[in-house]
Amino acid sequence: xxxxxxxxxxxxxxxxxxxxxxxxxxxxxxxxxVSRQTVVAIEKYKYTPSLELAFKISTVxxxxxxxxxxxxxx
Amino acid sequence: xxxxxxxxxxxxxxxxFWTWGNLNEFSTMTVKEVAKVLTxxxxxxxxxxxxxxxxxxxxxxxxxxxxxEGIEDERDRLYESYSDRLFGGLFVSAFVAxxxxxxxxxxxxxxxxxxxxxxxxxAGIASGILKVFLHRKY
Numbered sequence: 001x002x003x004x005x006x007x008x009x010x011x012x013x014x015x016x017x018x019x020x021x022x023x024x025x026x027x028x029x030x031x032x033x034v035s036r037q038t039v040v041a042i043e044k045y046k047y048t049p050s051l052e053l054a055f056k057i058s059t060v061x062x063x064x065x066x067x068x069x070x071x072x073x074x
Numbered sequence: 075x076x077x078x079x080x081x082x083x084x085x086x087x088x089x090x091f092w093t094w095g096n097l098n099e100f101s102t103m104t105v106k107e108v109a110k111v112l113t114x115x116x117x118x119x120x121x122x123x124x125x126x127x128x129x130x131x132x133x134x135x136x137x138x139x140x141x142x143e144g145i146e147d148e149r150d151r152l153y154e155s156y157s158d159r160l161f162g163g164l165f166v167s168a169f170v171a172x173x174x175x176x177x178x179x180x181x182x183x184x185x186x187x188x189x190x191x192x193x194x195x196x197a198g199i200a201s202g203i204l205k206v207f208l209h210r211k212y
Contacts, residue, residue, distance in 0.1 A: 034147035037209070041149065046212045050148050 010072035014043045016061045032056040045072075076209065077130035083202035085123025086195045089115045093191070100184050108184045112191045119195065153208040157201035164200055168193030 017023045025039045032053060041047035042057075049057065049069075058068040093115035100108055172189045175181040181189075 034149070035145045038147050038149045041212050047149055053148060 008045070008072040009048045009069055010045055011042060011069045013039070013057060013068065016063070016068065020061060028057070028060065031060050076206065077134045078127050079202045079205050081125075081127030081130050082123045083199050084126045085119050085121075086198045086202075088122045088126075089119035090192065090195045092118055093188075097188060100188060101182065103184060105183055105187070108187055112187060115191065116194075119198075149212075153205055156208065157205045160204050161197045161201040164197035165193055168197070 013028070017025070017028060025043075026036045029036045029039045033056070034053065038047065038049075042049055054065055054069050058065045061068060093111055096111045096115075097103070097108065103111075169190065172181070172186050172193070175189070176183065176186045
């Protein structure tokens with residue numbers, strides 16, 4: 001049986017927020033309909049959002065999903 | 075979210091203390107009497123958790139200024155599912171353990187009833203602790 005390989009999904013949400021008129025975590029949370037704590041967890045790579053939420057976040061920044069979320073270093 | 079979890083846990087804890095205080099002489103009580111106390115305890119747990127959740131929400135809004143307690147997102151639902159799994163696992167284990175004790179080790183029916191209800195309260199508190207832990211850690 002092949003060994004399961006865990007992938008690290010990272011993101012550039014924090015950078016994009018700052019490049020977007022220094023948008024606050026609360027503002028982003030309100031725009032995508034989650035709590036501020038969830039945005040904090042996503043930015044710290046402690047929580048990987050669902051595909052739906054990932055699309056919502058990338059739509060807020062007018063980016064393709066793979067520009068916001070990507071596979072990090074193993 | 076945290077206020078609701080704390081409310082539920084405190085309600086269960088309060089009901090445990092209340093039932094324990096009213097079941098001092100459970101070995102001499104009839105099954106009907108024990109069942110009555112336990113049912114009242116469950117009722118107290120439900121009412122207390124609602125009242126305490128409201129109070130904790132008010133305190134949280136007043137002292138921390140956090141008015142976003144109502145928002146429940148996918149992360150909360152994920153952690154809720156983990157804690158529900160823990161609740162189910164603990165409760166089913168305790169249920170089977172009680173049945174085994176009743177069937178094989180001649181446990182009195184009163185003790186079995188109490189063990190069942192207390193395992194429900196304990197599983198509820200444990201699942202609350204897991205939810206708080208997950209929210210704090212991640």
